[in-house]
Amino acid sequence: MSIQASMIIDKDFVIGEVDSRIYGSFIEHLGRAVYGGIYEPGHPQADEQGFRADVLELVKGLDVPIVRYPGGNFVSGYNWEDGIGPIEQRKKRLDLAWRTIEPNLIGLNEFMDWCRKANTDAMMAVNLGTRGPDEARDIIEYANITGGTYWSDLRISHGYKVPHNIKTWCLGNEMDGPWQTGSKTAVEYGRTACETAKVMKWVDPSIELVACGSSSLTMATFPEWEATVLDHTYDHVDYISLHQYYGNRDKNTANFLAQSMGMDRFIHTVISTADYIQAKKRGKKKINLSFDEWNVWYHSNEADSKIEPWSIAPPQLEDIYNHEDALLVGCMLISMLKRADRVKMACLAQLVNVIAPIMTANGGAAWKQTIYYPYMHASVFGRGTVLVPLIKSSKYDAKDYTDVPHLEAVAVHNEEKSEVTIFAVNRHLEEALPLELDLRSFGGCRVIEHIVLENDDLKAANTVDAQDRVKPHTGGNATVSANGQIQGTLGKASWNVIRLKLL
Template sequence: MTKKAKMIVDKDFTIGEVDSRLYGSFIEHLGRAVYGGIYEPEHPQADEQGFRTDVLELVKGLQVPIVRYPGGNFVSGYNWEDGVGPIEQRKKRLELAWRTVEPNLVGLNEFMDWCRKANTEAMMAVNLGTRGPDQARELVEYSNHKSGSYWSDLRIQHGYKDPHNIKTWCLGNEMDGPWQIGSKTAAEYGRIACETAKVMKWVDPSIELVACGSSGLGMATFPEWEATVLEHTYDHVEYISLHQYYGNRDNDSANFLAQSMGMDKFIHTVVSTCDYIQAKKRGKKKIHLSFDEWNVWYHSNDADRKIEPWSIAPPQLEDIYNHEDALLVGCMLISMLKRADRVKMACMAQLVNVIAPIMTVNGGAAWKQTIYYPYMHTSVFGRGTVLVPLIQSPKYDAKDYTDVSYLEAVAVHNEEKSEVTIFAVNRHLEEALPLELDLRSFGASRIIEHIVLESDDLKAANTADAPDNVKPHHGGSAAVTDSGQVQATLSKASWNVIRLKLV
């Protein structure tokens, strides 16, 4: 490739402030996410409550601000009362969403204890599959009301004097999906979501609510579903959800790395639908987006079909991620940052073992998957104001996408720290990409570091035996020229973090 790429950013041309909850994640009672993931009492590094401290340290490294819980498909058949009170009195239940047995050793209170240890907040989901407004308001009362009522006093009886003060709640999960327990039409869901939202906020007016959007870009009812749901819920919710997963089933890496363009389109369409309903209702409130399930997911599909039903915590959805997966995850993070004006929350699905950046062996090691690194870099360094990226780059055509830019990039300005961070992916699978960064109005700067995640093998992965097979280095080539511009060479098929100190 002879052409170079150029990126211009100006401090006055902004997209929006990054809400820290953009870097959220997800723990569902699915596979080994809970049992064998965050919780394993027999593990040599378990704490007094049974939580794995080695996993906690890896979670803390991601600086995860919020974690969605307890599902997912699981929540649509879940009775939250099964997971509170004395553990020895809790019932084992058949869990129909994933065809396992749920022992209920971990429930609401234990999860909130884990959140405090992990320095994160909870995004709690309520069951609108088999249940409705009554159980949802009782759950809010149990969680958030101080004392003096049946459910709040029951929480105190269970050993939690202070309320949990959970501020972010999901009104069900993927209710448009025929696989969902208690799935509904858009009108059916819109009505129950509206009534549930009303009583939840009557119990605690300070909470924020997420209505279910479409389960994915390919749903036949998208985006009519969003419009109908918001017709019912606009006055009562702050967010609508988006879910999307991608895979490289055809082993077409160039097309795979272009799939974040579908995410761009998905976000744009949902934003447009939200704004249409706002205009139709003559409303003043903008509905924001919660991209509360997103990731690469396809590696484990064949293995999952072979799992026998009705066991406890089988190894479900355990994708082993490779280098190209990390590149697409980086592109997806960039896509969300480019709409930071409207995408205010997001949850990588999930956090441990189940399509996750962190993997464990029961009784053994925990390690970082390849996708851990772009997630960590954006969470740690991507706080501040997102700037409009003006990009000139050579392009290519893929099977499903045309005019795919080899350079996918965005810049975040942290005014408090006087830093600008560039997140960039070179999608070219064979050649390096020369990059020129024009910072225009920022004045003088110096390079703090240029982090690079690269590999000669797109399929290279990390394992318990080789946990550092794919990991970033700090030897990138970014440098400030005499004219004040920044020049760098982005290695083929690489994820890059260029950190600049404004001087």
């Protein structure tokens, strides 16, 4: 069977505007994400606060618009007050989520300093595991009120006269999960989240709030959890969260690369559930989606099971990503862009060292993992309006999925720059995919560049000693034909970015 694909793009067939926060990420107090990741005093490239300048440069290269903090499972047992005030007076605490010791050298204020250096905003999470509305109203008063109150004046006394004005807040984390400190039923969480949301918006009406959705699409309570939680919180929240990780444990790459189809269904089901609650409430407000944890995660599971408890910043969840992982990350980015009308925020989990696009060696180098590249390309070139991709593609059947298209693709129109960018993955593991693009409604165009990430070894990875083993090149062959169509070839098992300048 010959494989082939075509794609028609029309400027009037619009899915939605890209909210830049769809390219967000995540820093949790977990493993070496903070200590040894963004923060390492004494490192040759540490600044005056101990933040690694080499890591900051790699983060800036991703153009990350928002970073979720401080967790994650960590937040459900975290007392935010432990991370403010003089560092020498801060207490070390047991972190029950990851069975480590938290030294509290970095807290809210230091993280906000790092955000400013990284040119990003914060998505702050509040603890709804061991705490609740009272803690939440205190932290938002500390962070966002100008002055004249106990908590805002305390912030000023800590050297931060100007409030942080954090505008996006998560109401807890994965509260449906039995692994979570203080986990709750949907009704218990819905009531707590509702009352917490009320007091937080009374303190600062300008904020946006994210309610916890299911911890994954495989949870037994999905999607009833979403329906119940939104039934309680609809009037007070703006987003419902989604979390999903994938792995290739059975070493079936064809099936692994099809898993983004499950992500498509997950998104569709959550949208349907949110719209049902809107209809039930006779409401005017649409609840949008925050896919604030997503990635490939499985490589480090065995190593993590052997970590001795109660150490500080051990190397936890340090997946070393290979080429096939980058392909699935590309497919997952495309899945979210295809619902850019409702997926308005997302966080690649995480940013540094912990299941991350950026890796570091303590005291040494920082480098880009394979997944850095599709994430960077989408963030840098995927701003604008997502257009409906009318795709015809040859298909294959996998273990868990049928009719899997070899071509996974989407198009983004940046009207300001007069550009259209095509993001495309060829899922075929052995053959190149001929592609024909029809931009019939745009008139003329030229190819700016055709970026390709490919490697003959699907398991090839970047390491401290081989940092460029997997990296993109601009040798793709997309061209504009005499009849104005774009033709090109997508190499086997490849991620492609075709950038077009409209004439």
